[in-house]
Amino acid sequence: xxxxxxxxxxxxxxxxxxxxxxxxxxxxxxxxxxxxxxxxxxxxxxxxxxxxxxxxxxxxxxxxxxxxxxxxxxxxxxxxxxxxxxxxxxxxxxxxxxxxxxxxxxxxxxxxxxxxxxxxxxxxxxxxxxxxxxxxxxxxxxxxxxxxxxxxxxxxxxxxxxxxxxxxxxxxxxxxxxxxxxxxxxxxxxxxxxxxxxxxxxxxxxxxxxxxxxxxxxxxxxxxxxxxxxxxxxxxxxxxxxxxxxxxxxxxxxx
Amino acid sequence: xxxxxxxxxxxxxxxxxxxxxxxxxxxxxxxxxxxxxxxxxxxxxxxxxxxxxxxxxxxxxxxxxxxxxxxxxxxxxxxxxxxxxxxxxxxxxxxxxxxxxxxxxxxxxxxxxxxxxxxxxxxxxxxxxxxxxxxxxxxxxxxxxxxxxxxxxxxxxxxxxxxxxxxxxxxxxxxxxxxxxxxxxxxxxxxxxxxxxxxxxxxxxxxxxxxxxxxxxxxxxxxxxxxxxxxxxxxxxxxxxxxxxxxxxxxxxxxxxxxxxxxxxxxxxxxxxxxxxxxxxxxxxxxxxxxxxxxxxxxxxxxxxxxxxxxxxxxxxxxxxxxxxxxxxxxxxxxxxxxxxx
Numbered sequence: 001x002x003x004x005x006x007x008x009x010x011x012x013x014x015x016x017x018x019x020x021x022x023x024x025x026x027x028x029x030x031x032x033x034x035x036x037x038x039x040x041x042x043x044x045x046x047x048x049x050x051x052x053x054x055x056x057x058x059x060x061x062x063x064x065x066x067x068x069x070x071x072x073x074x075x076x077x078x079x080x081x082x083x084x085x086x087x088x089x090x091x092x093x094x095x096x097x098x099x100x101x102x103x104x105x106x107x108x109x110x111x112x113x114x115x116x117x118x119x120x121x122x123x124x125x126x127x128x129x130x131x132x133x134x135x136x137x138x139x140x141x142x143x144x145x146x147x148x149x150x151x152x153x154x155x156x157x158x159x160x161x162x163x164x165x166x167x168x169x170x171x172x173x174x175x176x177x178x179x180x181x182x183x184x185x186x187x188x189x190x191x192x193x194x195x196x197x198x199x200x201x202x203x204x205x206x207x208x209x210x211x212x213x214x215x216x217x218x219x220x221x222x223x224x225x226x227x228x229x230x231x232x233x234x235x236x237x238x239x240x241x242x243x244x245x246x247x248x249x250x251x252x253x254x255x
Numbered sequence: 256x257x258x259x260x261x262x263x264x265x266x267x268x269x270x271x272x273x274x275x276x277x278x279x280x281x282x283x284x285x286x287x288x289x290x291x292x293x294x295x296x297x298x299x300x301x302x303x304x305x306x307x308x309x310x311x312x313x314x315x316x317x318x319x320x321x322x323x324x325x326x327x328x329x330x331x332x333x334x335x336x337x338x339x340x341x342x343x344x345x346x347x348x349x350x351x352x353x354x355x356x357x358x359x360x361x362x363x364x365x366x367x368x369x370x371x372x373x374x375x376x377x378x379x380x381x382x383x384x385x386x387x388x389x390x391x392x393x394x395x396x397x398x399x400x401x402x403x404x405x406x407x408x409x410x411x412x413x414x415x416x417x418x419x420x421x422x423x424x425x426x427x428x429x430x431x432x433x434x435x436x437x438x439x440x441x442x443x444x445x446x447x448x449x450x451x452x453x454x455x456x457x458x459x460x461x462x463x464x465x466x467x468x469x470x471x472x473x474x475x476x477x478x479x480x481x482x483x484x485x486x487x488x489x490x491x492x493x494x495x496x497x498x499x500x501x502x503x504x505x506x507x508x509x510x511x512x513x514x515x516x517x518x519x520x521x522x523x524x525x526x527x528x529x530x531x532x533x534x535x536x537x538x539x540x541x542x543x544x545x546x547x548x549x550x551x552x553x554x555x556x557x558x559x560x561x562x563x564x565x566x567x568x569x570x571x572x573x574x575x576x577x578x579x580x581x582x583x584x585x586x587x588x589x590x591x592x593x594x595x596x597x
Contacts, residue, residue: 056477082479094477096470099463102279107467108478110460116480119461119488124280126460134274147278169478 007070009034009203010055010086010173015064017054024050025227027064032173036203037196039218041211043247047227048207049091052175055205056088057081068173083112085172089162091181091207097151101142101161104150105133108168133168140164140194156187160194167198174198176206180213192217215239223247283458292537297443300436307435309551313544314442315504318449320527320539322496327525328533329457330489331469332381335390335521336397337497342516344370344498346404349417349511357423363445363502370498371491378490382483385472394518401516417511431509438507445503446540449496453536456492465489469534526565530572532579541580 010032017025025047032038040048053059055066057078066074068086076084096104109129110116123130137146140160145153150161159179166174179195180188192213198204208214214221214235221238223230225247231238238244299310319341326332347366356362377396384392404411411417424430429437456462464485467475475482505511514520523546531542549568553561576583 078476079479079481082477087479088477090474090477094471094474096467096474098470099466100279102277103463104467106279107463110463111475111478111480115460116464116485117461119456119459119492121459122283122455123458123460123463124283127280129460130277130279131274134277165474165478 008032008067009036009069010205011067012055013065013067015051015054015061015066017050017059017061017063023227025054025061028224028227028229030205030222030229030232032203032205034172034203035200036205037217037219038203038205039214039221040205040207040224041209041214041221042224042230046224048224049177050227051224052088052177052205052207055081055175056086082169085170086175087166087169087171087173088175089166089177089179091177093155093158093162095150095158095161095165098149100147100149101137101153101164102130102133102146104161105136105164105168106130108165109133109136112169136164136168140167156183156191159183159191163194171202173203173205176204178207178209180208180210185210188213283454289537292540293447296540299443300439304434307439309547311435311438311442311507312504313547314439314446314540315500315507316524316527316547317540317543318446318503319497319500320524320531320543321446321449321453321536322493322500323524323528324533324536324539325453325456325465325496326489326493327528328535328538329462329465329469330486331472332486332489333386333389334393335518335525336393336395337493337524338516338518338520339393339397339400340370340374340494340497341501341504341520341524342397342400342404343373344501345505345511345515346411346417346501347498348502348505349420350410352420352422352506352509353417357421359422359425359441359506362422363499363506366502366505367495367499370501371495373498374494375487375491377494378487381490382486394521397516397518397521401513401518404513404516411511411513414513416513417505420505420509420511422506422509431507435507442503442507445499449499450536450540452492453496457536461485461488526569528579530569530579532581532583534578535581538579538581545580 008031010030012028012030015025015028016023028051040051042048050059054061057076061074064074065072068081068084073081073084073086099107106129109132110126113129115126115129134143134146137143140163142157142160142164145157150158153161163176163179176195180191183191188210195204195206196217218235220232221235222232223238223244230243230247231241233241300307303310323334323337326334344366347369348362351362351365380392381389405413407413422431425437425441431437457465464475464480467480468482468485472482501515504515527542527546528539529542530545531540532538549565550561553564572579578585
């Protein structure tokens with residue numbers, strides 16, 4: 001195997017952060033190859049979202065390293081990480097409520113292409129950027145809602161806008177923080193079909209509580225408990241793991 | 256349309272798109288009520304020839320409110336000290352004219368550039384803070400400048416104001432006259448130019464980014480937006496436009512009072528903008544017009560009491576017409592449209 005093939009899309013090495021005395025993330029090491037469909041599971045408070053916040057630069061780690069395609073990004077700014085292809089969605093919708101999905105996605109496309117530096121040219125002339133945004137919205141089935149204010153859309157549609165915004169940044173590694181949170185069961189399966197249909201070379205790390213969805217869509221799973229990695233493995237390995245069963249039986253309160 | 260030659264930009268646009276034109280693309284087109292609005296303003300010398308001084312003041316205040324609209328209405332960046340830039344522009348224009356630079360248009364542009372420079376410098380502090388802290392920083396800066404102008408008597412004339420300002424005739428042809436005809440024409444031209452600039456800015460890709468910042472700064476960072484750069488640019492443009500408005504006041508009145516930097520001016524411009532409706536550009540001018548005409552009428556009737564009515568008007572607008580006068584009109588229009596289609 002050549003070195004380039006061996007370089008993971010995203011890797012962390014001994015990543016840690018503490019809030020005062022609380023060790024929120026302890027010594028987490030992860031490896032995502034290109035094209036990974038990697039699920040991050042664990043009981044509430046296990047530090048899943050904290051890990052995503054560390055990866056995207058919203059939190060500063062107290063120790064450890066993050067590498068994107070082999071390059072260290074541990075101290076890069078959040079925007080810099082996005083430009084390098086590490087993009088996230090949010091567990092609770094973080095959209096542009098008064099803007100339409102078309103405006104929002106066009107905005108993300110313009111930011112990626114550096115077009116927002118231009119303050120004296122007409123956006124309406126950038127048909128290439130608008131075309132790209134429309135094509136992306138169509139691909140996610142958001143075409144009919146493209147020009148309605150985002151805040152008027154049904155919740156499930158808004159969850160799709162979350163993903164559309166991230167995809168418009170042309171990620172190489174996509175972090176999905178509970179993409180189906182708050183969406184009815186039938187719609188969440190549809191949402192995951194959309195996610196499953198994303199380009200194969202894209203590495204995806206996703207947090208999900210619904211174990212059916214996790215076992216259907218993940219090719220690898222990491223179980224996080226108390227900020228530490230309990231185990232990594234394929235879905236089959238995780239299903240067999242007695243420790244995982246114990247953790248999950250001990251906290252049956254969530255789906 | 257199909258038979259048009261491919262060289263025609265519109266035809267090739269449609270051909271390359273192969274899809275209906277989106278509302279996003281149509282939004283920056285001029286609409287008939289915009290043209291009507293500016294025709295109405297331009298007709299002031301015919302309709303209200305005796306009130307041209309007030310009309311000029313409205314245009315200057317409207318341009319100032321427009322500069323705040325870019326910052327607040329589009330960018331969502333609050334400011335309690337926007338008079339700092341207005342005042343710097345006003346004093347710069349006054350000092351230039353007093354010290355021999357009497358040519359108005361270059362003086363106006365220089366003053367705007369100076370205010371823009373101050374805005375650029377301050378943007379580095381401003382991007383670090385938000386919310387209440389931002390209100391305090393902007394307020395603090397304007398208070399510092401106000402006090403400096405009061406103490407710097409030798410340069411600014413302190414509380415007595417800056418006098419002895421003499422301007423060359425506009426374009427070498429039109430001196431400022433008693434009835435304010437030149438002042439009105441000049442104010443209209445500058446306000447319209449400022450409006451065109453603002454309109455172009457908000458319909459640019461950067462204008463969309465500005466609205467993104469207003470709607471959700473956290474998400475802007477998560478899509479890789481250079482927030483500091485965006486903030487610096489809008490702060491500079493807004494400050495320069497405010498400075499031009501201040502310079503215009505100096506040049507049309509040939510006097511600078513220290514209250515151009517006062518807190519009351521910062522508060523009033525905010526009231527005008529909220530009254531008219533933030534985030535529409537036109538709200539700035541409509542708010543300025545309503546504010547100043549009402550003040551003119553009420554102050555003539557009862558000089559002590561007019562703040563009462565102003566306060567009441569503000570409370571009613573904020574409570575019942577979200578989005579100010581423009582927002583209120585849009586709501587009513589939407590109701591009628593719905594009713595009519597049934």
